[in-house]
Amino acid sequence: MRRLALLFLLLPGAALAHASERMVILTLPTRGYVIGAALTVALTAVLGMIARRPPHFGARALFTRPALLPREVSSWVGAGLTILLVVVGLFGTHDPMENLLPLTLWTVIWVGLTLASVIFGNLWRDVAPWYGPVRTIRHLIGRTGSIGLARLGYLPAILGYLAFAWFEMISLSPADPEVLARAVALYAALILTLGVLEGEDWLDRGDFLSGYFAMVSRIAPFWAEYEGRRVTVMAGLPGAQVVQSAPLTPSAIAFVTLLLASVSFDGLHETFWWLARLGINPLDFPGRSAVVWQNTFGLLSFWAFSAALILGAIRFGLPKGTRFSDLAGPLMLSFLPIAAGYHVAHYFISLLTGGQYAIAALNDPFSTGLSLLGLPEHWVSFGFLSTHSGVRAVWSFQFAAILGAHVLAVLLSLRLTANIERAQTFRTHAPMTLLMIAYTVFGLWLLSTPTGA
Amino acid sequence: MSNKLITPNPSRRAVLGGIAAGGALLTTGLGARFAQAQSSAPIKLGFQLHRTGIGASYGRWYERTATAALKVLNDAGGINGRPVEILFEDDGTDPKRGAEVVEKFATQHKCDIGFGTLFSHVVMGSAPRAGELKLPYFVVSEGHHVASGALNRWTLQPGITDVKSQVLSMAPWVLQNLGKKVTMVFPDYAFGHDHRDYFTQAVQANGGEVIAQVAIPPTETTFTRYFPKIPRETEVLYHVMVGPAVLTFVKELGEFYGTGARPEIFGFIDSLEAVNIASPGLEFLEGTHFWEGHPRYLQEGASEAELAYRAAVGVDDTGASVSDPADVATYAHMFSVWETLFAVKAGMEAAGYQGPDDRQKFVEAMEAIAAFDEGAEHPQGPKVFNGKTHQAFGLQSISKVEGGKLKRVHQTTMEDGFYPDEVDYTTMSF
Structure with missing residues (x-):
């Protein structure tokens, strides 16, 4: 009875399902798009190398204003919402398409x-649910020291991200509200404990989500810079923040390769090609x-494999007399647009x-038949996934995101190496360019090849 | 020992609970309320939903159909005068999760039954657990696995016919009206093999001949090189392609035949379930025929029950969602959810079902049911239910694509779909 007056909700698989639009896209001329994108990336690199004047990627301040809420407070709000969502996951509806936690x-x-x-820049930073509680708890118990986790760099975030990626694409019930609630609660408690032991500054690197958002948001054309209680809103070409970033440390490089590889594998593991490698009939997927x-x-x-390929390309183009880490640290930053673009x-x-x-779900948060937003019955609909116009529009957006990301990556790779001695040569950039062309083709192929899982 | 004290004898448990609460007066009060609550407590049906995973595009329509059917059922007084509740649990279209969901229904949620499973591999993974837990388990998979005897006494399929019956019942009309020399094109795995085997057998029995069987590897996404294998003398091309490359298949078949002569073409709507038949690229299907479990387009002279069902599930005259004409329903199959719910009602009422203790009685009552009449509870049409094989039989439709719409040109008889029993579940123990 509880569900009687519910909105009748629909969908192919939601967040985890990558819907059946592949039927239509297989009839679209995607091959031409892929070739065109590959040529564009190649041409960008060649012209960039010939011109030797990569874009400046300048930035300017738009305005400065006081922070709306201190970070401790907004983080406590995030913590409160997290607790609420865990409760909703544990005790709310079992339907992953209605439960607000998944x-x-x-x-x-x-x-x-x-x-x-x-x-718009890193929007997770202020609502991440640990900063406020960690500060409060440390203040209350009078703890000021650390346990040396900072020395591990991105290693904790790598482990966290790996667990998250495994949970999302491989475990059996990632969208099950109860299972997810337990996982979220466990992870939140773990990070809270470690944060209390180590200090709140560690969180930005220790929590994988904070690390992830800090990385991908660096390509944003708008961002905020903080100074005490004041916020300056900045604007610049996508990548303007990247060129100002410090070179990546080895653990940060590992983290970025993991971001790239995991989201690509999320696409890959559903393809006919991958299923065939596993000896699975793609028309008869036996389940996770x-x-x-x-x-x-x-x-x-x-x-x-991805890490070896990327680092191999960097190593292959290494100018004589330059240390590997001196080139890899800045150059790896140019992969951030690819990670962000493919994710999007x-x-x-x-x-x-x-x-x-x-x-x-917001329209009827307690599954009681409410219509807070005034949505009609059968509002959720996926017709756009089976029409040519809908699929073409989706593909165009995806194509623009992938192509834009790779062109930006090429330009950034030229910019980021501009100040490295002997690194402006064809020999240094050719392997990276080839890799980025390959990534462009691979990314677009993943979005247009038949899937069966 | 303590376990024995709280074994499920309701009156004893109520008494123990009362003693623990510390007063004879209180005991009486609680006991009375419990009895009252038991008789009017909702009947709880667990729906095993393909909410995520490869079955999700069916799952969303099955959820919609179940929810609509439940409303009609409760508005009409529920089952045995009690309200009915459906608890949806996602199985991820995975057999292992399927078995876990069945277990949750039985042990955690204390559901009276489990139902709604579509994908065969999930049925095969879940039904044994339902049998162990003695949970009546109603599937809607069309699979022949129920009637073949592969499952158990607790698993039934009263809401939809099985694929064997569907395929067999097509043969007489196809051979009489479209031609006697048949070439079959099918994906080269179990699903395609079932079609190949059942239809070849039916063609032979009806005086026709299958002159070629073109098996297409499931990984194939372009088909041009297979079409020359279709013999020129083919009179009927039978196709059951499925998967993301179906539109490509139709498009390439159209290019292969061009505007010249082509054989008659007969397919199963499974290929294009939830796909608009008037999509660009499907023009070649004009004039071809399809099996439909339930006609997607509203047919002339449709029954009141059909109209009411369409309105309840929110589907328009073209088989699409009333909120989005591009969102085509899984119309040929989803009636099975509706009809299964009302079959459960019929069985529970015949058994005088009160609660989980009556589960065996309920299955026996189901086995004693011989038929379901066409009407609001069975809008797809009448069903014959075979209690021995736990399988329903019904009427199938053959539709022709005319002006980009599917128009029914033939409805089979009940007998067209019959075949000899392969199992007698009633002889098996519970």
Whole structure:
């Protein structure tokens, strides 16, 4: 009876499902797009190398204003919402397309907030639910010391991200509200404990989500800079923050390669090609439980493979007399647009489908038949995934995101090496350019090849 | 020992609870309320929903259908005068999770039954657990696995016919009206093999001939090189392609035949379930025929029950969602959810079902049901239910694409879909 007057919600798989639009896209001339994108990236690199004047990527301040809320307070709000969502996950509806916990994590934060952060800068920083509680607890217990976690660099975030990626694409029930609530509570408690032991400054690097958002938001054309209680809103070409960033440390490099590899593997593991490698009939996918070990192995190997490929390309182009880390540290930053761009393109359909469910869930948060937003019955709808115009529009957006990301990556790679001696040569850039062309083709192929899982 | 004290004898448990609460007066009060609550407490049905995973595009329509059917059921007084509740649990379209969901229904949520499973591999993974837990388990998978005897006494399929019956019942009309020399094109795995085997057998029994069987590897996404294998003398091309490359298949088949002569073409709507038949690229299907479990387009002279069902599930005359004409329903199959719910009602009422203790009685009552009449509870049409094989039989439709719409040109008889029993579940123990 509880569900009697519910909105009748629909969808192919929401955040985790990558919907059936592949039927239509297989009839579109995507090959031409892929070739065109590859040529564009190649041409950008060649022209950039010939011109030897990569864009300046300047930035300017738009305005300065007082912070609306101190970070401690906004973080406490985030903590309160986290607790509330865990309670909703544990005791709310079991339907992952109606329960606000899976919808918030998988659609609103993982997909929506990424897209917003790629445009407006790091929006996660202020609402991440640990900073405030960690400061408060440390203040209350009078703790000021640390336990040396900072020395580990991005290693804790790498482990956290790896666990998260495994949970999302390989574990059996990532959207099950109860399972997810337990996982979120466990992770939140772990980070809170470590944060209290180590100090709040560690959180930006220790929590994988904070590390992730800090990385992908660096390509945003708008961002905030903080000075005490004042915020300066900045604007510049996408990448302006990247060129101002310090070179990446080895653990940060590992973290970035993991971001790149995991989201690519999320696309790859559903393709006919991958399923065929596993000896699985792509028309008769036996379910996640049949591929847990294969995909665990696949994820780790794909990460190793991607990292080897990227670092190999950097090593291959290393100018004589330059240390590897001196080139890799700045150059790896140019992969941030690719990580962000592919993430946005890959999850775009999830945003359009899961996003509808999230809005519908807000319309009727307690599954009691409310219509707070005045949405009609059967409001959630996916017709756009089966029309040519809808699929073409989605593909155009994805194409623009992938192509834009790779062109930006090429330009950044030229800019970031501009001050490194003997690094402005064809020999240094050719391997990277080839790799970025390959990544462009691979990314677009992942979005247009048939999938079966 | 302590376990024995709280074994499920309601009156004893109530008494113990009362003693623990410390007063005879209180005991009486609680006991009375408990009895009252039991008789009017909702009947709880667990719906095993393909909410995520590969079945999700079906799952969303099945949820919609179940919710609509539940409203009609409760508005009409529920089951045995009690309200009915559906608890949806996502199984991720995964057999292992499916078994876990069945277990949750039985042990955690104390559901009276589990139902709604579509994908065969999930049915095969879940049904054994339902059998162990003695939970009546109603599937809507079309699979022949129920009637073949592969499952157990607790698993039934009263809401939809199985694929064997569907395929067999197509043959007489196809051979009489479209041609006797048949070439079959099918994906080269179990689903395609079932079609190949059942239809070849039916063609032979009806005086026709399958002159070629073109098996297409499931990984194939372009089909041009297979079409020359279709013999020129083919009179009927039977196709059951599925998967993301279906539109490509139709498009390339159209290019292969061009505007010249082509054989008659007969397919299963499974290929294009939830796909607008008037999509660009599907023009070639004009004039071809399809099996439909339930006609997607509203047919002339449709029954009141059909109209009411369409309105309840929010589907317009073209088979699309009333809120989005591009969002085509899984119309040929989703009636099974509706009809299963009302089959459960019929069985529970016949058994005088009161609660989980009556589960066996309920299955026996289901097995004793011989038929369901066409009407509001069975809008797709009448069903014959075979209690021995736990399988429903019904009427199938053959529709022709005319002006970009599917128009029914033939409805099979009940007998067209019959085949000899392959199992008698009633002889098996519970």
